[in-house]
Amino acid sequence: MIDELVRGLISTPMETLDNFLTEEITNHLFEDATVPFSGLDLAALNIQRGREHGIRSYNEYRAVCNLKRARTFQDLSREIKPELIDKLQRVRVTVLYYCVGASENLPGSKPRD
Known part of the structure; x- marks a missing residue:
């Protein structure tokens, strides 16, 4: 089983990198489908965490x-x-x-x- 997993990891190409975050994590994180606009923004949460921890x-x-x-x-x-x-x-x-x-x-x- 581990051999198959490692083979899969090795043979699967990496996705291309870009400067963007998917809308699923910028507008819909932990969203409640019954409550409009209830999703959170992971990028904003991370920025706030940085502020709280005193990141320069x-x-x-x-x-x-x-x-x-x-x-x-x-x-x-x-x-x-x-x-x-x-x-x-x-x-x-x-x-x-x-x-x-x-x-x-x-x-x-x-x-x-």
């Missing part, structure tokens, strides 16, 4: 990696494809909202170092 902002991690802090969307052009930057610009007000709005803590909410 995106720009702080860029600095750790010796990357320039992003002040404009063009500052992301070496790491993010131009098509995705165009999409982000259409739905986000500023690059700072994209980079740190999802992961930066509110004043007083960050655990002390």
Whole structure:
């Protein structure tokens, strides 16, 4: 039985990777079919968990990696494809909202170092 399992794992091609999450986990996680709009968003839950645990902002991690802090969307052009930057610009007000709005803590909410 284990041989068959391993053979299956080895012979099954990997799915291609992309920057997107399926709608099933961004809108319908733990959804109750009898209650409209009751599904949760796994990405949002993970962002909130990061905030609660004091994970640093995106720009702080860029600095750790010796990357320039992003002040404009063009500052992301070496790491993010131009098509995705165009999409982000259409739905986000500023690059700072994209980079740190999802992961930066509110004043007083960050655990002390």
